[in-house]
Amino acid sequence: MCIVTVSTVMNEWRTKLGGRVAIVGSGQAAWAWGMGLMHAGIHITQVWGRHAGRGRALANRLDAEYQSIANITPVSWEGDVLLLAVADQAVEKVAAQFECGIFQHIVHCCGTLAMEALAVHPRHGLLWPLMNLSQAHENLLQGVPVLLEANNEPLREILEAWCLDLQAHPLPSTLTQRTSLHLAAVMTANFNNLLLHWGHRTLKGHGEHRLLLPILQQQLRLFAEDPTDPFARQSGPAHRGDIETMNKHLALLEYDPEGQALYRSLSRLIAQLKSKPGHD
Template sequence: MQRIVIVGSGNLAEALAQAVARSGLDLVQLFARNPQRGPEVARLAGTAWTADPQQLAEADVYLLCVSDRAVAEVAASLPVPTGAVVAHTAGSVPIDALKRFPLRAVFYPLQTFTRGRAVDFRQIPLFLECSTPALREPLEAFARQLSDTVLFADSAQRARLHLAGVFACNFANALYGAGAAILRDAGLGFDLLKPLIAETAAKACDAASPADVQTGPAVRGDRPTLERHARMLSGQPDLAAIYETISHYIWEISKRT
């Protein structure tokens, strides 16, 4: 598993293409239908680009870096040579989405990716699944050329990982945005929250469980502060509902620990 084709031109494709190019693997091509992003991502990784399925290069592994809903459709359109491994990178898509390929796999990096932002792939946990036991060893050897943390997880476990990631990353980031908006309404800048965000994340990573380092009015059962905050959010029903729900969750969790 040395010759690699990456399919897609989104944020993950950009990061993974560059990681493959920096490794000892051979990135032979980027296949992407987007005529703007495809050549751009290929240039960043120093490889060839095509949008024509008939020009798809021969490779040992085809990594599908496309949206969850596009995995099956894109896979069906690829004239992959016999004997090649086809792997998707989606967290919540079962391996059977690639059932037309005898050698199919999942290659799921548990990380958030943003266009133009460099990541160290060696630090990213990679979760693998494969269609046959014979594929397990070579797939793991391939993955270890990109990451120091490689684990096998079936589709059910990977769905849980994806769900946990949504809470820990997507929801947390949306709440950072809510905090920034509250400050903006007061004529203050988001930079004021950055030390708090950094320390909160550092404490959670250092603790055995994030619940062990939970702080704030909800964990203390500070009803006057909770009610004051609720009044401040009375004109923003969505944020008020989020505040109430999460505060209740924090209080309930605190009673169990």
């Protein structure tokens, strides 16, 4: 009688569900996906890179084989899914450098590129996490929405299974939804970080920037709890039309012309938005 161990069953299940992954790239996204997938029990077979030092460092961390991408003509790779974690502009060109076997899939992880950028391969898709990946660690994608698309059902199941393994939230999406969310993420998270920089820069020497935390947390809590437009909660001197206070602030920013320009431009925008019907 044949005794089938639990681990054999798990391995077979994982193989069916895309449990062997090769990664192309060795930047922020490659580290974040590599660390997360490995931690979730997925086998990273290879890391393909054009910079041997960076590529080998990631391959060693993931217990994978390093392969050089330099000057290759279409080449085969090892695994179920080839994850392209390269610069957006390079996705199409790099995809064409690989051959896919009959059961192999290829995906990219860019927020603004159509899945069809990989159309040279018959089984393709993408997964884009709504998260800044600059600080790779094993649980970075836990709780994160991951927008995904696939042109075939088995790949869609693989990508959903990865997300569940990573304790992320898979969200089937379209290009229109994804690009809108990408734009919204840039305008809120990226631009907001620039404003956090200004808080830090303005307070320098006069207090710790974490004193601003309660007021920022209040904004985020209300953003999470209340679905109405946050502009309905706008406050501050520009919203009140308090010219005297604005002039005092601009005088305080005299040493920082960029800060003055930012202050003027945002205050003008707030006043304009407030004067529009429905915003008084």
